[in-house]
Amino acid sequence: MALASQSSALSISFRGAQPLHSKPKFLYSVPSISISKSNPPLKGLVSLPYRHHKPLRIFASVSVSNPEVRTGPEDLVASILSKVTQTDGGVLLTTEEHEEVAAVAEELQKYCVNEPVKCPLIFGEWDVVYCSIPTSPGGGYRSALGRLFFKTKEMIQAIEGPDTVLNKVSIRAFGFLDGEVSLKGTLKALDDKWIQVVFEPPELRIGPILEFRYGGESEVKLQITYIDDKIRLGKGSRGSLFVFQRRS
Structure with missing residues (x-):
């Protein structure tokens, strides 16, 4: 829902009014006035006739500043999804x-629920549709060099109660081999907004035969800055911004 606020300035000047030396009885009717607000200001002329005096003319000038549009969370959610989909x-995306x-x-942070870590909406399967740092969700496979050999098909994060996190990056290696990199981790709430996840060594599967683990444990810290039934926003400890969209 979009809410708009606008301010109007009304200035009135009197011309041709005669000074009153006595107290005559005024007999006049006020016509209906319709003023259309526009920019630049629109001037309207209204004559109010009364007995024994010249008409009193009122020049009304109405100016309207550009409305300041405040957008609600539903519009912001739609906006951010439109910016990150198919990117x-x-x-x-460019820097801008x-x-x-x-x-x-x-802007969406302003509408975040209190204590989002305790919100039950956190559980479920989420598509990682955006990250400001490409290598944050997929490691070297998402680096500039890695993307030359590994095409990302989808990135999924599943959070299962009470404290299990499963990350999966589906890839196509060398243009013809389907593969998958998966990590399993344990979630821990650090406060009402920040979580910590400690992941086991990643597991790589290429084709129907090749499958192995490599590397060691890893750890991430993430602040939940917004969550609803459609999206979840997260900010990493190193400043990376994540947009998660709930899978239907």
């Missing part, structure tokens, strides 16, 4: 477009 998780996403996310 390869944000990789295809990343700034636009960040601005909408900042």
Whole structure:
């Protein structure tokens, strides 16, 4: 729902009015006045006749400043999704477009529920539709070099009660081999907004045969800045911005 607020300035000047030396009885009727607000100001002329005196003319000037539009959370959610959809998780966006996403996310923070870590909406499956730092959700596979050999098909995060997090990045290796990188982690609430997830070593599967674990444990900290039944916003400890969209 969009709410708009606007301010109007009304100035009135009197011309041709005669000074009153006595107290005559005024007999006049006020006509209906319709003033159309526009920019630049519109001037309206109204004559009020009365006995024994010349008409009193009122010049009314109405000016309206540009309305300041305040957008509600539903419109902001639709806006941010329209900016990040079909952008390869944000990789295809320009610097200016990343700034636009960040601005909408900042507005949405104002509508975040209290103690989002305790909100039951956190559970479920989410598509990672945007990240301001490409390598944050997919590691080296999402780097500029990695994207030359591994095409990202989808990035999914599933949060299961009471404290399990499953991250999965589906890829196509070398243009013809389907693969998947998955991580399983344990979630811990640090306060009412911040969570910490400690992940086990990642598991890589390429094709129907090749499957192995590599590396060691990893840890991430994420602040939940907004959540509803459609999207969830997160901000990493290093400043990365995430947009998660609930899977239908």
